[in-house]
Amino acid sequence: MKSIDMDKGIFFSKGRLKIWAVVLHLTAFIIFVCGVSIIYCNENFNKGLLWMNAEKYDESPAFMKQVDSDISLLFSYANLKDVFETDGKLDINKKIFGLNMGPSNDVDFTVGSIIEYAKRHGYYIDEHYQLSVVDQSLVNQIEDTSYFVNYRTYANDSAIVEPGDAYMSMKTAITESIGLLSKYYEAYERFVLKPSNFRYRLEYGDIIYTNDRTLNIKTVYDYGRFAITSSQGMLVETNLSKVPNELSFQAEKLTDKLQKPYQVYIAVNTLYTATDVYAVENVNYLSQRRLYALGLVFVTLGIILMGISLCYLVAFCGHSENENGIRLNSLFDFIPFEVKILLLIFVVVILFAVNNFIGNRLIHIYIEKIHWNFASQMLNYVAVYLVTLPIAFSILREYKAGLLWKNSYTKVIKESFSVYMLKRSFKKKLGSNFLVMILADFVVVTLFLLTTINVKSLLGRLTIFICFIIFLIINIVIFNKTYKTAAAFDKIAEAIKQIANGDTRYRLDESEFSGGEISVVKDLNNISKGFQGAINEQVKSERLKADLITNVSHDIKTPLTSIINYVDLIKREKPENAKIQEYLDVLSLKSQHLKNLTEDLVEASKVSSGNISVELRDIDLVEMINQTNGEFEEKFSQKGLKIISILPSSSIMIRADGRHLWRVLENLYNNTFKYAAKNSRVYIDISSENNIATFVIKNISENPLNIRPDELTERFVRGDVSRTTEGSGLGLSIAKSLTILQGGKFDIIIDGDLFKVQIRFKAV
CATH class of the missing domain: 1.10.287 (Helix Hairpins)
Incomplete structure (x- = not known):
């Protein structure tokens, strides 16, 4: 126990x-x-509490709205029965409209031909019996030419008022016909195929339309809700909450097709014996x-x-079981309440952002669209409440412990005001000036109001005027100091912006600044000078490198040309010694390779420095690739390489420089010839998607590709690590630089031994 x-x-x-x-x-x-x-x-949120006791479903506006909708649909069905049916069934051979499409060319369109034509051009009827489109481009293919309308079985010829009304385009005729067919489908589904609590009987002369053979003038009163109208009067006999909007109008309008007299019975079985929209809504x-x-x-x-x-x-709050006084949280409760308020605001902002980017997306998954806005607001309210609650109790504990004022920054500012006035850092300088202005304004305005109310003498009013002048002077002085500081900050910010944008020559005039700002200005000017010196050195270094490559290349080309020419002259002498002929061949090959290397160096230097002209023109990429394939087909056959091209039959135009583009392709094909595995296939592919033309060349490498794709486009880097093939290591680098120079994109993809290059240009 x-x-x-x-x-x-x-x-x-x-x-x-x-x-x-x-x-x-x-x-x-x-x-x-x-x-x-x-x-x-709740769907009845805006109705108040009375609807809970006084209103049934068959008395509600929702019920009345459904009845009005069904009456409108019913008479649409009655108007369309003879248009689409023969002997009570849908007849696809029934003619709907006829157009004169040329001299002696009258074309009749049946239900079946309209359905086929509509489906072929992207039309379909959705689950709500609405006419929808699969692909608008298919609809746009229907010609807009207007033709003379011979007849429309669903329209009254009296509607033709002007000559233009007798003409119609194919698109309009098809859209109009399919729209009526979709309404016919809906009505046929609701009133014929499926059991319905909505009962009707339309008697027009000897013609009767009904979905309930027992419905007549005697039995109509046995149903829960009914409405009766006839050609004999204006009144509608009904026990509905209000008279149906269109019943009299639609009943009379139907006599354009059917005979008088007429009697219309509408009833809704409020026992809801059939499972339809009424039963579900009830x-x-x-x-x-x-x-x-x-x-x-x-x-x-x-x-x-x-x-x-x-x-x-x-x-x-704050009371503990075995301790006297208030127990505080050592980590959170000692934080000044101003910080807590700021923290609360910060967390609320973060939560709003998270709710906006994440919470709302989850809401859209689980909640209906009509409630998205409410759910989003409720999510924000819940987040604010749950975050505010612990901070509010923390402030309450601090208040109960008597620490709310002691730990506040307001108290610190009050006690340290003189310190703030002495400190000259930017933050405290602006803060002190602002506080002085606020306090001065508050004191002077208070004194002004008090003295104005209580003082009646001339001396008193003069004192008020003097105080007001002093008040204005203090405000002007503080405003002037604050304005100068703000202006100095603006100049410093502008200098930082200019330097960040690349203007390293930008300098601030140090004589325009004073106090703590001048040291910042000096440091900023020193940074600008340092940047400018570094950039100058870099530019000088790049220029020296480019000049060195160009000069050395030109110096090499002169003796190299002489060597090539003299080797050629010696070969023409046809020396008898076979060894000499062999040496000449080697010398010719190596000197030609040296010449190509020198030219690649010069071109790489020009491309990297941007010292090269580009003339962009419209070029047929497919035709250019066909020409390139033809140029290299014989060369590739030397290694047993077979070109497999997958090219479109139509042209793909791009904007490029033909000379530079040829050099890019030449480098890629030569690279493939050097490094592709012998007796393999080289795949060439061109495609165009989203206005981007893409050229792809890929092959299987003869040597292992243990190198990153980005390294292959660096200068003097070769995929052949053993360097057994002839090459400068500049081909892919030049190709990439020239591609980018023409506004294209150059990518290398390596997958095992598969080497793939992809070039993309905007299609014209």
Whole structure:
């Protein structure tokens, strides 16, 4: 027994009770939020509480709206029966409209031909019987030429008022016909194929349209709701909550096709024996009423429980079981309340951002679109409440402990005002000037108001005037200082912006600044000078390198040309010694290779420095690739390489420099010839998508490709690590630089031994 009493004491201790109170408060808050959500999302939210007791579904505006919609659909069906049906069934051979499409060329369009034509051009009827389009481009293919309309079985010829009304385009005729067919399908589905609580009987002379053979002048009153009209009078006999909008009008209008006299019976079986829209909406309506009542209970219960638990938590906030006084959280409660407020604002902003980018997307997954806005707002309110609650209790504990003022920054500012006036850092300088201006304004305005009310003498009024002048002078002085500081900051910010944009020659005039700003200006000017010196050195170095390459290349080309010419002259002498001939061949090959290397160096230097002209013109990429394939087909056959081309039949135009583009392709094909595995295939592919023309060349490498793709486009880097092939290591680098220079993109993809180059240009 003693153990049980001890357990009860622990369970109902002050600490445990506070935990239970927090749990109760959060549970009550969840109940309250659920209740508000249930009420707000209810379809009858804006009707108040009276609808719960006084209104049934068949008395509601929703019921009346459905009846009006069904009456309109019913008479549309009555008008369309003879258009689409023969002997009560859909007849696809029935003629719908006829067009004169030329001299002696009258074309009749039947239901079947219209359906086929519409489907071929992207039309379809969706699950809501709405005419929709699969692909608008297919619809756009229908010609817009207007033709003379011979007849339209669904339209009255009296509608033709002007000569232009007798002409119609194919697109208009098809769209109009399929739209009516979709309405016919909907009505046929609702009133013929499926059982319906909506009963009707249309008697026009000897013609009767009905979906209930037992419905007549005697039995119509046995249904829950009904409406009766006839050609004999203006009144509509009904027990509906209001007279149906279009019943009289539609009934009379149908006499354009059918004979008088007429009698129209409309009834809705409120026992809802058929499972249709009325039965579903009735169940939904009753469910909504129950949910609304449940929501009211939740809201009321949540408010009561939240109030009780909140009062308990406020009363015992900071109190501990075995300690006197207020117990504070050592990490959070000692933070100044101004920081807590700022922290609260910061967290709320972050939560709003998270809710906007993440929460709203989750809401869109789980909640209907019509409730997205409410759910988003509710999510923000819940986040704010849950974040505010712990910060509010922390401020309350601090207040109870007497530390709210002691730990506040307001007290620190008050006590340290003189220190702020002496410190000359930018932040404290602006802060002190601002505080001085606010305090001066407050004091002077207060004195001005008090003295104006109480002082009546001339001396007193003169004192008020002097104080006002002093007030203006103080404001002008402080404003002037603040303005100068702000102007200095603007100049410094502009200097930083100019330097960041690349103007390293930008300097600030140090004589325009004073105080702490001048040291910042000097440092900024020194940074600018340092940047300018570094850039000058870099530019000088790049220029020297480019000049060195150009000069050396030109110096090499002169003796190299002489060597090539003399080797050629010696070969023409046809020396008898075979060894000499062999040496000459080697010498000719190596000197030619040296000449190519020299030319590549010069070109690489020009491309890297941008010292090269580009003339962009419209070029047929497909034709150029065909020519290149032809140029290299014989050369590739020397290594047993076979070109497999996948090229479009039509032209693909791009904007490029033909000379530079040829050099790019030449380098890529030569690279393939050097490094592709013998007796393999080289794949060439051209495609165009989203106005981007793409050229791809790929092959299997003869040597392992243990190198990154980006390294292959660096200068003097070769995929042949053993360097057994002839090459300068500049081919791919030049190709990439020239591609980028023409506005294209150059990418290398390596997958095992598969080497692939992809070049993309904008298609014209």
